[in-house]
Amino acid sequence: GAGVSQSPRYKVAKRGQDVALRCDPISGHVSLFWYQQALGQGPEFLTYFQNEAQLDKSGLPSDRFFAERPEGSVSTLKIQRTQQEDSAVYLCASSFQSSGDTQYFGPGTRLTVL
Amino acid sequence: KQEVTQIPAALSVPEGENLVLNCSFTDSAIYNLQWFRQDPGKGLTSLLLIQSSQREQTSGRLNASLDKSSGRSTLYIAASQPGDSATYLCAATSQGGSEKLVFGKGTKLTVNP
Numbered sequence: 162g163a164g165v166s167q168s169p170r171y172k173v174a175k176r177g178q179d180v181a182l183r184c185d186p187i188s189g190h191v192s193l194f195w196y197q198q199a200l201g202q203g204p205e206f207l208t209y210f211q212n213e214a215q216l217d218k219s220g221l222p223s224d225r226f227f228a229e230r231p232e233g234s235v236s237t238l239k240i241q242r243t244q245q246e247d248s249a250v251y252l253c254a255s256s257f258q259s260s261g262d263t264q265y266f267g268p269g270t271r272l273t274v275l
Numbered sequence: 276k277q278e279v280t281q282i283p284a285a286l287s288v289p290e291g292e293n294l295v296l297n298c299s300f301t302d303s304a305i306y307n308l309q310w311f312r313q314d315p316g317k318g319l320t321s322l323l324l325i326q327s328s329q330r331e332q333t334s335g336r337l338n339a340s341l342d343k344s345s346g347r348s349t350l351y352i353a354a355s356q357p358g359d360s361a362t363y364l365c366a367a368t369s370q371g372g373s374e375k376l377v378f379g380k381g382t383k384l385t386v387n388p
Contacts, residue, residue, distance in 0.1 A: 203378030217373035266319040
């Protein structure tokens, strides 16, 4: 079956532009996660959804970052007024249920802010 | 706050060698621990997940162990192959909170033919 997909794979934005990153989780997966990975670092948690409910957004670095999952399937991570420090790979993961199931990751979106 | 550390940061071995990658975590109240592999420019591939009640998990040439009391996990790779070259990441999920994974910075493994 299809894994987690993300689009676009690469995004170049000028500083100050808004961007939207999409994640399609594995069908039927309840939990969805967003992570940010800087070059040479491990991924860092941004936010977590269980179905359409955003249960944890403690990792979002500022109020310029916003995520939604309105129908409990596809999720969008939006970054407003992008800054150079937002340049990173944004990874989406999904898991079948909660309670620590294996998380399956998408290929990521590489965002470069000029 | 959970912190995960991986040593070494990089490792280079000849093909066929057995090797061990190390992972340590500061909060022993974990729910589970996962090992991932990441190839350049790619996402993460889950290798093994060890629940807090388990001591080890095996998949093919891979064996992961977990010692909660000492805050350590190891990933053992037997008979390494050039195709094993990648960055290996460990990540812990803590009890009683979000389902989020806390990652180490990874160990970059190179297996030379």
